[in-house]
Amino acid sequence: MSDKALLEITDLWVTYWGRSLLGLAGKPFHAVKGANLSIRAGETLGLVGESGSGKSSIANTVLGLVPAASGSMRFGDVDLASLRMRYPSAVRNQIQAVFQDPYSSLNPSMTVEDIVTEPLRVHTAMNRSERRDRAIELLELVSLSREHLERHPHQFSGGQRQRIAIASALALQPKLIVLDEPVSALDVSTQNQIINLLYERRDALGIAYLLIAHDLALVHHISDRIAVMYLGHIVEEGPSDRVYKAPAHPYTKALLDAVPLLDPQAQRDRREARKAAPAHEMPRMAATGCPYKNRCPSAMPRCQAEMPPVYEIDGGGTASCFLYADHVEAPKNGTGRAA
Template identity: 50%
Template sequence: MSTILAIEDLQVHFTVRRGGQRLVARAVDGVDLEIAPSETLGLVGESGSGKSTTGRAVLRLVDITAGSIRFGGVELDRRRRRVPSDYRKRVQVVFQDPYSSLNPRMTVGSAVADPARRHLGLSKADSMQRARELFDVVGLDTRHVDRLPHEFSGGQRQRIAIARALSSEPELIVCDEAVSALDVSTQAQVLNLLRDLRVQTGVAYLFIAHDLDVVRHVSDRISVMYLGRIVETGPAEAVATAPRHPYTELLHDAIPLPDPAAQAERRTARRQLRSSADPPSPLAPPTGCSYHPRCPFAMDICRQEAPTPTPVDTATGAWVRCHLHTHGPVLAGAPVAELIGWRRDTPAGDTARGARPTG
């Protein structure tokens, strides 16, 4: 696969003070991911899993502790301020809250024109013309370029933020919870817009969100993040509909279904996947597999050894980081949902050490 972005064993640690002690928070603790030109990679996981920190490392807003980020084949300096001269042109961002990222006193037309002036060297008049064209592209009224951000709705402001991100003709846009603050129908419109823009411009997205259903609708591939690591990567449909990792299955079963019977079944599955264990902290990640305290299928090895990526489909490069596929009862690469029924029939407290599920 040709790549525009390649992240290898990325670590981003922060020093925090707790009661006079200096502790290290391993916000990103060994992330590997790749994005091809014009591809959308979804990065999904619960709040606190390290998604934004990964995005901020790509955007060069935080220093890299260890590992590497290569963009366009060139390895980036670990210090955030040392960026290649054209990096700000080539990599852009759309955050969750466009209101805080738009200058309240600058007209939205100037906000959209600004990157084109700065990075493409357009004149004031030409960059304003580009802003008008971009307004048209993202579905805004070109007559409104002279308005201020507060005169727009949340969905419109997100369109302005997208227009601004496109203004410098970037190759990659990091979208961090870009639709999370919008209502469901506006969300769908903005997701469709992002998809159309990718076809039109060839831009690639690192699409970060906590909602697997949202990520699924926009991504080619999905990487699932838990406590600073990617636990599963694969084609979007496969990851979203037939998860290989118990954590992904938990995210999958959290998506509500319109059909009451199907929803009841999903609720039952969710009860089995959920655990009372507190979500662990990056200040003290559990030994072994960091998901083991919450995993209903945890085996002895899960408490002792961190799992390495196991390929589940060589054609797509899909992989999962879970001992169940190498030491446990799931056939390597099979959907982990097979285990849900199996565990239902297993006496309480008995963990996955026995035979494969039957039927």
């Protein structure tokens, strides 16, 4: 795995504009606020958080589906943010995606062969025979076979459809695949199969993944590093084991506390402890201070007025929390590692 960043996101802001009844521009909604992230070649970065935290906005901006309001996204020598969604073919070929619903992301009128070879037809000079041979190779990579070529998406299970989507994403041999909740629509046993498949293909082909999910346990299984988002902010980032086993930010701890426990008694004890704990306000956009201040059990007076800087954390990574005010502030290079 290279130490050089394949994708370097610096101070990224993503803004949506509401519309009034008269069609006039309304107030801006900042879905991503100054995000700093990086992904190295062959690495998986897991991006987790609740619905509405800004995860998919980052994914869609990287894919060129949503413009960046400001900041930079350097992919190799190219700043994707400056392209304003108009990616040249050479760049677009290197960034592919697998989405949440494997049925809606596949054209139901196309055969598997057409779906898998569509990127090859558009972006390469392969003839039909060469594309078919490549499609068979790709299907075998995802544990399907040539017998599936003439079938349509409705003839497959959810897990098989997701395998087809993965095969299509691999067709152009991309350097980065954005996985936006790739298994959340599948049952648990199928989720494990797809995650293991992604893990194997990454190691065999040297692909980098940006994995968007809300399940920290699942993300921990496949990711090298984890970044945690809350209301548009990256509140914690670091090595997967450190974030999962020794979370630094109170919000990360809350996410882990939501993961069901295998021990029934421990699960009951935790449920009772939650009931006994004082209630906190529901999340809302804060004009000043820490975005998590209204829900944080460790909130301090300064949290109400000041946005905490990003501090380096023992064990690797960073956290944006005044609990670590005695730590060294991290450089703003998006990596959580020393510049």
